[in-house]
Amino acid sequence: DQQVKQNSPSLSVQEGRISILNCDYTNSMFDYFLWYKKYPAEGPTFLISISSIKDKNEDGRFTVFLNKSAKHLSLHIVPSQPGDSAVYFCAASPQMNYGGSQGNLIFGKGTKLSVKP
Amino acid sequence: ETGVTQTPRHLVMGMTNKKSLKCEQHLGHNAMYWYKQSAKKPLELMFVYNFKEQTENNSVPSRFSPECPNSSHLFLHLHTLQPEDSALYLCASSQVGRGTEAFFGQGTRLTVV
Numbered sequence: 001d002q003q004v005k006q007n008s009p010s011l012s013v014q015e016g017r018i019s020i021l022n023c024d025y026t027n028s029m030f031d032y033f034l035w036y037k038k039y040p041a042e043g044p045t046f047l048i049s050i051s052s053i054k055d056k057n058e059d060g061r062f063t064v065f066l067n068k069s070a071k072h073l074s075l076h077i078v079p080s081q082p083g084d085s086a087v088y089f090c091a092a093s094p095q096m097n098y099g100g101s102q103g104n105l106i107f108g109k110g111t112k113l114s115v116k117p
Numbered sequence: 118e119t120g121v122t123q124t125p126r127h128l129v130m131g132m133t134n135k136k137s138l139k140c141e142q143h144l145g146h147n148a149m150y151w152y153k154q155s156a157k158k159p160l161e162l163m164f165v166y167n168f169k170e171q172t173e174n175n176s177v178p179s180r181f182s183p184e185c186p187n188s189s190h191l192f193l194h195l196h197t198l199q200p201e202d203s204a205l206y207l208c209a210s211s212q213v214g215r216g217t218e219a220f221f222g223q224g225t226r227l228t229v230v
Contacts, residue, residue, distance in 0.1 A: 002159070004159070034218055036221075041223070042223050042224075043121070043123075043207050043209075043221035043222050043223045043224050044160070044207070044221045045221070046218040046219070046220065049218055089159075089160065091160075104150075104162060104165060104173065105160075105162065105219060106159075106162075107159040107160035107161075108159055109157070109158065109159045110159070
C-alpha cells in the first residue's frame, strides 16, 4: 500500500500561471517532506522541503504547504516557466533515525508538469 | 564534477551475466543509498549504508548484492538477474546528523535480456 500518493500523473499549465502539485500521505510518523524535480535521463534534484513543525516554506517561486491534519502537502510554482516542465516527486521521511539522515525517503509516483509557452 | 557520480549510465546484460554498478560521492556525506525506479512505480529504497555499515535492506532479492568499501563509494553487484529487474538504479548520499536532503546521481539504466 502506497504511503505517499500523487494522484495526478500529469498537469498542464500555461506559462506565467500558477502550478499546484498535490501529495497525500498516510503515515503519521512522517515528519519531514521534500519535493524533487526530475528531468529525463537525469537523477532527481532536490527542490524544497518542509518540516512537520511548519505549515509553509517558501523559496523564490516555489512554496510548499503542509496540512498535517489532512496529511496533505502541495507545491506551488508561481509564475510557472517552460523550464519547470519536469516530473515532480513528493517524498517523505520518517521520524529522524540514524542521527537525522534524510535519505530514507518514501516517494510518490510523480506528477509530470508541462508548462506551455 | 557532479556531487554523486554513477557508472555506467546504461547497461545491457544477459540473465547469466555478472555486472556491477558503481557510485561515488564527492560531498563528504556519510550515508549512501540505492534506489530503484521501475516503469510506472515510485522510487523504491533498496539499501541504506550509514558510516559504511548496512543499516537497511528492504527485502531485496539476494541477486542484488551491495558493497560499501568506504563512505565515498558504493557498489551494487548484480548476478543472475531477471528481465523484470530492468529499471533505473539511482544512488544517493546524505549527511547523517544533519537534516540535509539526499543528493542523487544520474542513475544507471539497466536492461536485462
